[in-house]
Amino acid sequence: MTLLRWPKRPEDRFTALVRPHLRLLHRMAYRWTQHGDEAEDLVQDVLTRLFPRVAELEKVDKLGPWLVRVLYRRFVDLYRRNANSPIDDNAEPSADDALFDQRMTGECEQLEKLILQRELNRALFSIDSGWRDVVLLHDVEGYAVLEVAEILDLNVGTVKSRLHRARKKLRLALEAGTKTVPETC
Amino acid sequence: MMDCRLAQQQLEQLKPENEPGLLLHLRRCGDCREYAEDLRIARLLRSMPAPEPTAGFESRVLDGAIRQSRPARLVGNATGWKLATAASLLLAVFLALPRQSPAPAGPVGQLAETARPDVVPVTLALNSGRALAGAKIRVVMPEHLEVRGFENQRDLQWRTDLKAGANRLTLPVQQRTGRVNDVILIEIEHDGARREFRVPVPDGNGAEVRGQDAQGMQTI
Known part of the structure; x- marks a missing residue:
């Protein structure tokens, strides 16, 4: 006798699919929102919208980048599309200095690195958001140019051009920024 | 240099x-x-820091997402199914509700163990004259029963391969309020041919019942 397999519950299928990617989604959501609680809310919102589409998710070849793409679009919908509205106080996030400040307790070398990274992060949130998105995905998270193009729905040439311009801006910002290292170092 | x-x-x-x-x-x-x-x-x-999510993050966001939205149906819907003569389908269905008391007797009853007090495993045996790859199975539950994990979803459809001979399927069924002595509707569709079985469900006292096809003909 052949045992027929009862189809797995949608919640089990959904959990098995997305759970391995949740920390990636949280990290990306944080990169864009610069706020831990908002990052979790954004991930929750995306998952709620995706749960009814579990059958579609099962057919996706590379689910990680696909989920990041969905997350990015939702972030744009929730944060950027409303940023220009006079009656909505949503706006582009500002750099999360607190994350760096609370970690500055280690060795001098580590301290100097954190100070430079805080400056870089500030610089990232001072440049055009389109340039920032490319840097966050390519230079921070390590996605290939082609993947960045797919996630952001841009052509490869635009990604490369934005990367080049953004890096130039960041280099200038790092040269001009205040990089005060404590005297004890 | x-x-x-x-x-x-x-x-x-x-x-x-x-x-x-x-x-x-x-x-x-x-x-x-x-x-x-x-x-x-x-x-x-490349080494830019990011905070780790707080404890319980995964469970929180998954539970929240699943609680807030559930799928309307398992697969598609039943409209547009072709009604075809089912000459190629030699299927038989029987359903066994486990006896609650006394202890179950016979091979079917032994297979249908009651794992939880509120869940009754209902066993369906589908006897096919030949292998049917990618057959579509549709189960429509009566008002007073539902399949665990698919609450408020009476119409379930999915595809599976039926092997030649006996194929067994156990549904984790739980009781709802509503009238009893209803039927579970089971449809098997393969390659444009379809057969429908109406399996009467007693009030849970453990009787074994046999399915009848849509024309009222006994199939087992």
């Missing part, structure tokens, strides 16, 4: 201290100084 290619190779190696030859080259070469600065920025960006 170090050239740019060698200088850039050494820069990429991330040594704790640069060689005098490299330092001399950097003093004279603007392109390599720019390259060194780009590398430094790239390394800082």
Whole structure:
């Protein structure tokens, strides 16, 4: 006798699919929102919208980048599309200095690195958001140019051009920024 | 004299201290100084910190998402199914509700163990004259029963391969309020042919029942 397999519950299928990617989604959501609680809310919102589409998710070849793409679009919908509205106080996030400040307790070398990274992060949130998105995905998270193009729905040439311009801006910002290292170092 | 290619190779190696030859080259070469600065920025960006989510993050967001939205149906819907003569389908269905008391007797009853007090495993046996790859199975539950995990979803459809001979399927059924002595509707569709079985469900006292096809003909 052949045992027929009862189809797995949608919640089990959904959990098995997305759970391995949740920390990636949280990290990306944080990169864009610069706020831990908002990052979790954004991930929750995306998952709620995706749960009814579990059958579609099962057919996706590379689910990680696909989920990041969905997350990015939702972030744009929730944060950027409303940023220009006079009656909505949503706006582009500002750099999360607190994350760096609370970690500055280690060795001098580590301290100097954190100070430079805080400056870089500030610089990232001072440049055009389109340039920032490319840097966050390519230079921070390590996605290939082609993947960045797919996630952001841009052509490869635009990604490369934005990367080049953004890096130039960041280099200038790092040269001009205040990089005060404590005297004890 | 170090050239740019060698200088850039050494820069990429991330040594704790640069060689005098490299330092001399950097003093004279603007392109390599720019390259060194780009590398430094790239390394800082690649190790840019991000906070870990707080404890229980995964469970919180998954539970929240699943609670807030449930699928309307398992697969598609039943409209548009072709009504076909089912000459190629030689299927039989019987359903066994486990006896609650006394203990179950016979092979079917032994298979249908009651794992939880509120869940009754209902066993369906589908006897097929030949293998049916990718057959569509549809189960429509009566008002007073539902399949665990598919609450408020009476119409379930999915595809599976039926092997020649006996195929067994156990549904984790739980009781709802509503009238009893209803039927479970089971439809099997394969390659345009369809057969429908109506399986009467007693009030849970453990009777074995046999399915009848839609024309009322006994099929087992």
